[in-house]
Amino acid sequence: MTNSFSDFQKEGISNCPRRGISPRRSQGLGKKKASDGDIVASDGVKVVCVGIYDQPAFYHPLLQKHKLQESPSKIPVANGTRRNSEWHSFEAQFSTAKCPRGTIPMQNLTALDHRLKPYTGEVNTSFTPHHEYAEVSTDSVENLYGTRATISVWQPVVENHTSEMSVSQIWLTLGAYKSKDLNTVEVGWQSDAYVLTGGYNLRGPGFIQISSEIVLGGAISPVSSIGGSQFEITILVWKDPESGNWWLMLGPHLVGYWPSEIFTTLRDHATKVSLGGEIVNMQSFGRHTKTQMGSGRFPQEGFGNASYFRNIAVVDNTCSFQMIPELTIEADGTHYDLKNLHRDELETHFFYGGPGFGHRVNGGAGYCK
Numbered sequence: 523m524t525n526s527f528s529d530f531q532k533e534g535i536s537n538c539p540r541r542g543i544s545p546r547r548s549q550g551l552g553k554k555k556a557s558d559g560d561i562v563a564s565d566g567v568k569v570v571c572v573g574i575y576d577q578p579a580f581y582h583p584l585l586q587k588h589k590l591q592e593s594p595s596k597i598p599v600a601n602g603t604r605r606n607s608e609w610h611s612f613e614a615q616f617s618t619a620k621c622p623r624g625t626i627p628m629q630n631l632t633a634l635d636h637r638l639k640p641y642t643g644e645v646n647t648s649f650t651p652h653h654e655y656a657e658v659s660t661d662s663v664e665n666l667y668g669t670r671a672t673i674s675v676w677q678p679v680v681e682n683h684t685s686e687m688s689v690s691q692i693w694l695t696l697g698a699y700k701s702k703d704l705n706t707v708e709v710g711w712q713s714d715a716y717v718l719t720g721g722y723n724l725r726g727p728g729f730i731q732i733s734s735e736i737v738l739g740g741a742i743s744p745v746s747s748i749g750g751s752q753f754e755i756t757i758l759v760w761k762d763p764e765s766g767n768w769w770l771m772l773g774p775h776l777v778g779y780w781p782s783e784i785f786t787t788l789r790d791h792a793t794k795v796s797l798g799g800e801i802v803n804m805q806s807f808g809r810h811t812k813t814q815m816g817s818g819r820f821p822q823e824g825f826g827n828a829s830y831f832r833n834i835a836v837v838d839n840t841c842s843f844q845m846i847p848e849l850t851i852e853a854d855g856t857h858y859d860l861k862n863l864h865r866d867e868l869e870t871h872f873f874y875g876g877p878g879f880g881h882r883v884n885g886g887a888g889y890c891k
Contacts, residue, residue, distance in 0.1 A: 619737055694759060
């Protein structure tokens with residue numbers, strides 16, 4: 523099992539490349555061709571350096587005339603002075619590779635084959651996969667232009683490696699699934715033995731990577747341990763006020779952006795930000811899955827044992843950070859929970875997670891101001 527970083531978009535966004543059309547090229551950045559051979563990233567996985575205009579995004583039918591944005595026009599700034607956290611934690615490291623300027627590192631999917639672990643247990647074919655959450659969401663009529671959060675990183679147990687997963691992430695959304703106009707941008711870490719589906723990372727056209735170092739989908743290390751050192755990552759997603767593109771920053775690294783052209787409802791702003799954990803329950807043995815969320819411990823165990831989000835803020839229309847004033851709390855399963863501790867030295871933060879089958883806790887929904 524491997525814990526890896528993922529960024530992806532879901533419902534309402536086309537992930538189908540247009541075959542037979544070459545991506546537009548410029549005379550400068552992105553003209554370099556892919557390297558002749560694989561190079562090894564910091565997590566030991568082979569990657570290939572691909573020209574910026576050769577990445578899948580430029581095969582998207584909506585991006586044939588897209589003009590590359592090499593850097594954001596503005597990065598969100600904080601209003602006032604933030605207090606330092608009293609909790610002792612460390613920054614986890616993303617997978618990196620040293621590619622030449624004008625190229626980006628992409629995972630060699632063939633090299634990942636040895637990490638895929640076929641599932642040989644029983645499968646409950648009569649059961650529809652169920653997604654369970656422990657999350658907080660904004661409950662406001664205001665338009666939102668981004669969010670920031672620091673997330674502790676763990677390696678939760680995933681029982682069924684071929685069809686289940688455990689995710690900790692942020693969601694920015696607008697629209698609704700029932701009305702078929704839902705757009706989402708989702709960023710976080712995921713544990714599922716590299717079995718990925720949908721528009722994850724660079725495997726489907728949409729996201730445009732700028733960084734010549736960050737390996738999307740690569741492993742994050744080290745990970746936190748129960749009663750031991752706590753490792754975390756900071757994610758920032760915001761809408762560029764000039765281009766309208768949604769930019770992604772991981773820690774100090776500018777990674778790239780989702781072009782505004784691929785969105786419908788999210789083209790201007792988001793109306794909801796959610797943060798927390800998600801698991802897929804396949805009931806492979808006729809019971810609830812043992813797949814863990816977060817650290818696999820209930821949030822009541824607190825720092826050093828339970829997984830957390832902290833340093834949470836939203837971005838307003840002036841490209842400035844603002845604290846989240848109101849949150850709706852939801853833990854829809856009896857095997858996972860969320861405890862919200864609002865506004866102290868960690869600003870807005872909460873603990874979440876659980877062990878899955880074998881332990882139970884009362885779930886529910888709440889409202890926090």
